[in-house]
Amino acid sequence: MAYVTMSPGTAVQPSDAAGSTQEVLQRVFGYDAFRAGQREIIEHLVGGGDALVLMPTGGGKSLCYQIPALVRRGTGVVISPLIALMQDQVDALRALGVRAGFLNSTQDSGERRATEGAFLAGELDLLYLAPERLRVEATVRLFDRGEISLFAIDEAHCVAQWGHDFRPDYLLLSMLHERWPAVPRVALTATATPETHREITARLGLAGAHHHVADFDRPNIQYRIVAKKEPKAQLLDLLRTEHTGDAGIVYCLSRASVEKIAEFLVGQGIPALPYHAGLDARVRAENQARFLREDGIVMVATIAFGMGIDKPDVRFVAHLDLPKSVEGYYQETGRAGRDGLPSTAWLAYGLQDVVQQRRLIDSSPGDAAHRRRLGTHLDAMLALCETVECRRVGLLAYFGQRGAPPCGNCDTCLTPPESWDGTVAAQKLLSAVLRLDRERHQRFGAGHIIDILLGRRTPRVEQQQHDGLTVFGVGADLRELEWRGVVRQLLAQGLLAVQGEHGTLALTPSSADVLRGDRAVALRREPERPARSSVRAERGDGAGGGRSSRRAAPVELPASAAPVFEALRAWRGGTAKEQGVPAYVIFHDATLREIAARRPASLADLAAISGVGENKLAKYGQHILDVLGEAGPDPAELR
Template sequence: MTSPHGAPQSDPEADDASRVLRRVFGYDSFREGQREIIDHVVAGGDALVLMPTGGGKSLCYQVPALVRKGTGVVVSPLIALMQDQVDALTALGVRAGFLNSTQEHEERREVEAAFLAGELDLLYVAPERLRTSATLGLLDRGSIALFAIDEAHCVAQWGHDFRPDYLALSALHERWPDVPRIALTATATEATHAEIAARLNLGEARHFVASFDRPNIQYRIAQKREPRRQLLQLLRTEHAGDAGIVYCLSRASVEKTAAFLAENGVQALPYHAGLDARTRAEHQARFLREDGLVMVATIAFGMGIDKPDVRFVAHLDLPKSIEGYYQETGRAGRDGLPSTAWMVYGLQDVVQQRRMIDTSEGDAAHRRRLSAHLDAMLALCETVECRRVHLLAYFGQESGACGNCDTCLTPPETWDGTIAAQKLLSAVLRLRRERGQSFGAGHVIDILLGRETDKVVQHGHASLTVFGVGTELNESEWRAVVRQLLARGLLTVESDHGTLALTDASADVLARRREVPLRRDPERAARAEAGARASGRRPSPAADLPEEAVPVFERLRSWRAAAAKERGIPAYVVFHDATLRQIATDSPSSLAELGRVSGVGENKLAKYGQEILDVLASGAPHVQDMLEL
């Protein structure tokens, strides 16, 4: 039997991880940290790997599966994406298959037969399948190279992607004690890290924690004004024609935002759990296979998406945790090219999240955990320091200022907000103490600004001593004060009516025992956008190419689109943008020269090599021929 890269499996040279990397995947060297993990698993050791999205986690189990005898069994919760994962491996010449509930009986039988015959290098299995006696019996009768538990954070019971079936995976070691296991995840705090190790029985495994930094992603958070129009401005000025993901908190917001973008000339599709399975699958497939589509979604979308050319991830609502936010933003720029993580956030986000926590299911300890997650997210939004430093510190990693986030590019101003905080807290206190009343932020701000609105007149609030004492700030500035006081726990929201209330910490501010430095918000969004443009960052795929290589790159992209359409696979499965960029720059004139380009393995060289050389030699006419297929 031969390996997928064409050499006998008994050949010691073919069994070397570096040769597998070059011949199958087309890369000359491993990324930082990969080689150590791969060697450990190849030698039969268990591993727990924490590595950021786009950091190359999949190679950490794919290469050992190709080097070791038997089939690598990959446990993945991503049933809807298994076909794409198998297609991508097949394009490399790797013999891959999957078993899940979407298959017909005959298709399952063929995959099972291939596994038993030793004709699969990798087999993807949904976690619920490993709880069935039929699947366990099947694996008993085959040869297993390793178990890879992908998206291992799904085992964390209070995590945002918890999957109950993952809890049963600790039994893998008991049933197959001699088969190495590698569990992988992109985001985990120290607490989640410990929970994964405990629940998957990986306490004795070797733990590998890579840097979570993704320096190609620019982090930006702007004050929420008109979020959909702010998003449209971002897309028009910086990401026209780019693929991206927009996250919204509610299904209704997803639908409205997708419709708004489509009405304004942006190709956008909605995705949320309220859509039928067929529509979700169709929209996901289009996003993966077509260039330049924008997916507007709830957090139901995105885990396991391997599309490398997502140029931006936008959040129109405040995420519930930094773990969720970091995992979602990590779906941008997996190819290492410049990308944007952009979010708008405002007072209503804080109020809404606080209310959701107060009314959530679970005990008091669970609500405290949710509050801690939210507090950390708010601290990130309100920081005046480097956002990347703040993010990495949350995951226990130190770093210096990055120079590639909004607070580095356009440092925010701070001001002494102690008196403003005292005025606002005093208004809340007097409403409750003198009138036995409580109101939301809008009404309290009206009182401070001295506005005689119908509600102010109706309740006689113009007679309060705090009426009109806050005219030095405008409404937007007062809303920023409320938001920051809520973020710091100096103010809270009552869950029943969304009204403002004091906290124990409020007394220190009112008694002048605590100063309140605040961040100045006016024009932050415009300044951040100007800073991004001033930084000279051009995130388009053709950015930074030599002038003469740009038309060649575009011809190659056109050829790739046609080749992918003809074969019914995503364009990135043919080649990543980074590979096309190098081909356009190097302009190889022979198959041997083309084979030295990073990302061009043996199988892809044989399948596409001559076509690429034809495109390079003849240019546009050949592309047109391909497009007419």
């Protein structure tokens, strides 16, 4: 949905700048048509209005400020929190023929003066800088002396104080309108609940702006959540059976886990690199550069990695630990499949994850209201994990997008889980917790309580004389793995609580209803094997709009065109290495697939391929035709 709210008396005037938005789209970027909502946003900004844009990753947010910056007079100033990625963002724009630069702490004084001089001379179309730069008075004075076409505030959810990526320096950005009231602003983010949307609006003073809220669906991503058993083996199976040679991201909660998993994957012959805040800054930068610039690298990382990553061919995002919130999970999984091709979002989740997250919340700094807010975020994440309904429907509902039909491309759609009446099992487990607390004044973790229910005379059970409890052995009808699922789901439903630094289990006010028999408990039974059947199916990309306005499906690659595609990738890889830029800066996989499938015979034919703009046609066109010539004629034409 999209809606516009304007302050009384304001009106968006058409621009008199040279070049229409449609002409710029085709000439510079090589696309024939805007995606849903883009034209309205762009025309509004070109006319001098403000905008707030909520679009999923890969939905085309960048064009919403890049095209107005090219059409309006002056330089578009982009506020980005990602200093480490500014060089790649600028390289990508320069490859299109756009005059782009950045100002940040990685430059020496000469580079900084050259960029400032280009800005003042009107020789830059786009200038990137971090929000911290606005604390420097010299930057403010520089902007006073130059001509600014617009301010783009990227990753605008960072302004939300209780969001998952809060950045205090984003609170400075309210000063943009106060100091330069005539310059239009656009704030953009790929993840925002209605609450975060309201906070962005209030903190940046955008109540009178054009608000565009896109469809958050990413139908090319297959969401799968599995019970954690042997996470390293499960991850290895995913990579070997479905994503051999693919680029991907594996998220872990701790730095130690990152190091161990990266080492494990390398030992299994998979090119993997670690990334976390504890690594030397030079090592982090080198690993990030390799991930961006080489094909088939797996990055094992904490959530410190990923925001603003523009790599379009990330084929999977795997989580080996439970994310803290649905917002974080959505943003992290959204880094897969930016090019619209089939991709996987895979999460292994277990009981210990729940215990660990509850413990982190209990020990977190902040007041009781803050801890309640964190608990609410975790509860929503647990509900998504334990649902028997379509994952995508639940995910979209969290962002206020209700009424979506089942997607047919998540694990619960492909292999629907059964639900079973777990009331008796819940009563047994809650009774064990109750008896330990009330009769013995003791509390224990899940493992010990399950040992009691299964009738195991472990040294600890015998030492505590818990084999004398009336609940000892009453749970032999379920396996240990099933009991762990019961505990996990009772925690998710608020019928159990985790307390203390040791993660002991305790009853909640709702537990009494179950124990009295006044409340039935439905539980999810995990399918025997996870669904994986359609992850590589060719699907359309809904990143740019609603279900009725999806981008055209990626061009199907016939078997005969696969060698041509690989030859084009090899040429692209060599060219990218020569220029010191990521391969996707030259061309995206989706563009190379279309070239391989259609075999353009001339520069004019090549110009009709999506993603081949004027500058890239002039720079690379003949090279591509040479590669196609070396590949020989299309076998289909010889038949």
